[in-house]
Amino acid sequence: MKSFSLVLTVFLVLAPASLFAVEPMDENDRVQFADGLYTRGMHELALKEYETFLRDFTNSPSADAVHFRMGECYRGMSRTPEAENEFRFVFTNFPSGEFKFKAGFRLADLAAESNRNDEAVALLQDLMNQKPPDEIAAASLYRIGEIQESTGKN
Secondary structure, three states: OHHHHHHHHHHHHHOOHHHOOOOOOOHHHHHHHHHHHHHOOOHHHHHHHHHHHHHHOOOOOOHHHHHHHHHHHHHHOOOHHHHHHHHHHHHHHOOOOOOHHHHHHHHHHHHHHOOOHHHHHHHHHHHHHOOOOHHHHHHHHHHHHHHHHHHOOO
16 A cells, blocks of 8 residues: 555656646636536635636637626626615626627616616607617516506506
């Protein structure tokens, strides 16, 4: 047994470091890993990965998607103020980003869920004025109708 541990020790000391090196994940791998955690409902772990992603890839073209998903993670954890901050950040700071209108809709949705109905309607109307994609426009009009019906403001 002593000879085995001696051989193992020598191997570990003399083995090139590259045998044990783990290649760092690139930008795409990193966001896919975080997205996998998010998809599985592992919101806390996904948040940590998204935060690390944003720290490591500060100028990533995926930043709007990452902030949006961070908002969704916070929303899934019932941390509404943090979710609103992320959605507002996407809506404000990515004027031509893919997730701008989704973030605006989520922001209004959170306002409605918190019974801030006037704010929700105003957000949705502002969203509509900015010419969102058809699916967001339709969802926004429907949500305005739901809010008005629930509050008796038809």
